[in-house]
Amino acid sequence: MRDVVIIGAGAIGLLTARELSAEGLDVTLIERGACAGESSWAGGGIVSPLYPWRYSDAVTALASQAQHSYPALCASLLEETGIDPEFEPCGLLMLEAEDAAEAMHWARRSRRSMQKAEREVIYEREPRLSDDFSRGLWMPDVANVRNPRLCRALQQSLTRLPQVDVLEHTQVEGFERDGDRIQAVQLRGPDGPARIAAGQVVVCAGAWSGTLLRELSLELPVEPVKGQMLLYEMEAPQLRCMILHKGRYLIPRRGGQLLVGSTLEHQGFDKQPSNSALQSLRESAARMLPMLADLPVKQQWAGLRPGAPGGVPFIGALPGFQNLFVNAGHYRNGLVLAPASARLLADLVIGRAASLDPAPYAPARRIQSDTPG
């Protein structure tokens, strides 16, 4: 029997496995496809919520803790694996935000660095932007990370640990249950059906978490929200910082790649990139950085964010069960929130003092269950 089985190896499952295995627990991480092939690969990797003042204190609390831990996490992963997650604290310039007064109030209250940027400051910082912008907000500490590299490094660091098994191309299909305990998970892998007995089970299945938990008659309100992105490739970086305007953003990567994001679409589990999104994202990108109007798009993709009400993830025990936990529903912020979210989940599984008040994230706040308690 394994101490813990984790279902889903996106950023959340990988970091949850890292936290729990660091406490000496035997962990099996089960992933239907390849590790981090879904939303955690598709995301932009901004290590901050967009317009952070528009989120609840529950999201800010997780984000603050995670943002502090990111530099050390990335440095450790580089040392452990040789893979650099490219943590870049290049800052975020938000153009023409209508609610700048609320933003400044939030920044003072949450002790975040934020300054008003007038026209001269905007163009001194980013001379290649289009000429249209007269005011902005500058958050110098906001970073971005190469999320596919971050996840690859996490996977590689886990596979080196004797107490961790990572099973890819293996789908969890159901649960064996005895009263209020999960005895085992039922799975189908390359060698056919199998079962793994587990002391504790953690669902980190992203946008699919709600579907999986319906097997146990639990209704967790986590819905897929499609997001599409574009990639441009240039010979050298054309921006020094990230730019956000009317919900669309530009993320410069080292070496000249530039990401444009993103759409917000409620279309179930459809992940097909569309022409309409391509056009709309291209227009948004060129409105910010006119040189993009003449450049070909190198790549377009879509991912499914795990949407939960208010963007507040579900972290903790599921009602009606002694040994079943969830860590899912991080919506637009799963990469930034992942380290703090994984730590809190591990606190609750292990029974150690919680690093944050778990109440705002408790699944019992929203879950509907047909199961007797």
Ligand SMILES: Cc1cc2nc3c(=O)[nH]c(=O)nc-3n(C[C@H](O)[C@H](O)[C@H](O)COP(=O)(O)OP(=O)(O)OC[C@H]3O[C@@H](n4cnc5c(N)ncnc54)[C@H](O)[C@@H]3O)c2cc1C
């Ligand atoms: C376009 C876009 C841009 C984004 N930009 C950002 C950003 O800049 N910053 C930020 O913080 N966040 C961003 N996000 C959000 C972020 O990507 C997600 O919140 C985060 O990746 C969620 O991680 P996860 O591990 O919960 O889900 P996922 O990465 O989707 O992982 C869930 C995993 O569970 C597996 N799984 C599901 N069901 C089963 C099963 N039955 N058995 C086994 N495995 C299963 C899936 O295959 C998947 O690999 C963005 C998302 C998108 C789509």
